[in-house]
Amino acid sequence: MKRLRKYILNNFSALFLSIFVPLFAIASVIFLIKLAAYTAIIQLTIWEMTKLYIFILPQLLFYTLPITFFVAATLSLFKLSNDNEVIVLFALGIKPAFIVRTFFWPAILLSAVMFFNFIIITPHATVLSKNFISYKKSEAKFNLSASEFGNSFGDWLLYLGKKNKDGSFEKVFLFNKKQKEEILIAAKKAQVINDAGILRLKLTNGQGYSYSTEKFSQINFKTMFINDTMKTDLINYKKPLQYWFEEKLEGRKKHLMIRNTLMSLFPVLTLFLVVSFGIVQVRHQKSKIYLYMFLTILFFYAGLLAVEKHLGFYTIPAVALFWLGVSYMYYRKTIVKKF
Template sequence: MGKTRRYILWSFAKAYLLVFLPFLLVVSLIFVIQLSILSSRVNLEFRELVQLFGYMLPEIFFYTVPLSLIAALANTFTRFSEENEFIALFSLGHTPGKVLRFMIPTLLLFTALLLVLSVMLYPQMKQKLNHFKRQKIAEATLNISPNKLSQNFGSYHVFVESKDANDTYRNMVLFNQGTKGAYQLFIAREGRVANDGKRFTLTLRNGTGETSDPKKVENLHYRELDIYQYPRNVYQSIVTSREYWKKALHDKGRRGKLLYLIFVSLTPILAFGIIAALTFYNPRYQRSLSIAVIFITALAVYLPAAILQKSGSVPLFIALVIFLLALGIFLLRRRVLRSF
């Protein structure tokens, strides 16, 4: 019994790695392309690129693990059928039910892994990723280049003549066009930008300014002048996964996303019966249909998942889970347990 279980699981593991590793590479490349698009907007160091990719890993694994599992199960059972290995196992006294039960612990482990990735890690990594993107994009507005027009610091249009090695700007001009004739104009010999974690500060030194409203114009001379910018929604706190999903109680969109993640996480259990029923066959009377089985099973899982994400309906979620489980059991009894 132990040797048979090890042989089946080892065959499945080899098939899984042959599918998972190339699929992981392809999906990772897609996410790397997304990073390259972001890096074209802001300057990212290699360390920051690695950090961002780490935030994406739970989502990458969540996309690759279920589909790889479906393909590996279909390929493993198809090979066993094509090479008459199921018949050999049955001749040794193993029933189809026993052979299938060998896979149950592995499927439960995959389900637990997907639930951890989706329900626990996904919200944390998603918040950190969005926070990082917002902060870098906001900081990108502070990279003021010398002799370049159409640059902004908050509501001010900025022009800089030069920038030295210490990140000090030389000969700056700032202009803010207000409403109804009001405006602000500042000229400074030098300036620096600082980020204290809550706001961005542009400090101007040794300059003059002019402000106006419909009634008067005022001139000023200053030794040091601070202009603040508070980027909107940049410094949001990162909540726990429980607090993140608690919003699903009254937010249909968040609830739909949670139901989608849980439903896809149950793929190992929901898809197992369907795959086994369609890949247990006698090669003398049936041809290999592994590609069709993979497509049908993926459609049977991801189409209802997409509907759940759209609807956010808990009763529909329960109904779909029960339906797919019942369908798998029905097909197993009709096509496998009665025939072998």
Template sequence: MILKKYILSSFSNSFFPIFIVLFSIVSLVNLIKIATLTAIFDISFFELGLLYSYTVPRIIYLVLPVSFFIGAIAGLSNLTSMYELLVLSTIGLKPAAVLKVFVPYALMLSFILIVLSQIIVPKATFLSKQFIKKKQLETVLSIKVSQFGQKFGNKMVFIENKKDQTLMNIKLFEKTGDKSIMLIAKKANIENMSGSIKLNLYDGFGYFTDIKNKTQDSLKFEKLSMLNQQKDIKHSSFRNFDEYWNKIQTNSGDAWNFALGICEAFMPISLLFFLLIFGYFNPRFESNRASMYGFGVFISYVLSYYHISKYYPFSTIAVVPIFWFLLSYFLYIKKIKSRY
């Protein structure tokens, strides 16, 4: 019990600083991305916090495994640098006994990562997309008078006046490559059609310019309708396991995401013996590069399952974690067990 507390104390001294730093960096990146949405629609400080809260499960999912792996290696290597693990080895404490301290935490972490990747993160992503869709819909429905930068679909919109729900003297402009479209109408109105927005223009003109072909056309219309259709947001969960599993088997994108989540969840178990491989060394003859080596192994593990799962998602779930587990065990037998 004393040994367990001692090892976990060294582990926590490494784990929490790594986790906090990585969590802060990824959070800052996500906040910057969220802040860019203010160019599309207005959001309050509370809504900014709400959008950020939807990203927290994914941040934890990304940061937690690398923090655990590098933190455990750093904790053990620090004890080795102070000769404490080596002294314990000389009085009969085997490295396997040290590893047993981390086994329950690795299993618990794998379970947490499975829950995050397959349930919580998809749900949070769904809620985030729903919120953004709602705000975009509100923005389109509340076009303001004499304000630049407003859009309907891909077209810039400008209105001179507004009476009740009628837009007066509306202008729309869109430029795509060498082609541009200019629409001018005396009045317009907006219809909400179950999530799709319809803009009706009345009594106006349209101008179509093609610079490349040096052509310009125009038309006069009494009524012109444009539809800004919102994309349906798909969301997967375990509410119906048969449906969920059939979708994974038939959709290559869903199968790849499933494989990524499971392989990431197995990482704490697959790389478990690397904690001893990098944590044990002779500080008299070797420098403490354990964290650097550990980070290299972590990146190699991620790259291996990331690329292979694109082509063989279900095979990757079994092959990659087992391969890395056997590799780590073989290196442990060769480097650590035979020496300590």
């Protein structure tokens, strides 16, 4: 039995990889096109694009692995049926339940991985991605231009005379008008330093003037730093459950949790359909396996979207029990009675 189980799983694993790789590549291209749209708003280097791609990897795996499992398991049994190997197994006394049990543990393992993915990893990756994009958008708002008036740095009005190749500026003037005094700073050189969301303007070799109706003061300096904390809408969370159950965006996350839970259970819920679609009598049956697989994926996702609007979290047990019941009855009618 162990050798037979290993033989079936070896056929399955070979098909799994051959289906997963192109499906994952197609999904990656779609997400990369979506990421490319951000370049119209913010400037991204190749490394930054790579970081964003890494952040969306959990989502890519989440939507490709369950479908890949269902398709690969079904096609592996269909291939064995075409080679008449499944018929031989049944002739030797092997029951269809053995094949269901063979795929049960890989399905359970995959469902557990998918749960861990969307509950633990996905919140962290999503927060990192959104914070990174928010940070880059805020950074893009700070765009200094040489030889132009209208530059600003926090509360300071800024004029830059010339921009060097290393990104530094020459002949820099800053002006800040407060309620009772005005401040003017002139420096020979300035450099913008971005330190974890804090922009620092490093001024070199200059003078500072402060004057009001009562006094006038002057200072000379070799180096001066002026800080401006960028206002970014960053998301913070301490634990994954805090992310899922926080009051902000509670409705959207509720729907997402329902859908992700059922998609995580998809490999287990479709085990009976895998056997029902994959095992055929080639001589007596005209297989419509690809149509059946497509309709299964379509009806499962469309059904949970339609039901969740009315049942809320009860959608999870309702869809799971209904799907298991219907697929088991179909399995008994098409497979158990014949074999």
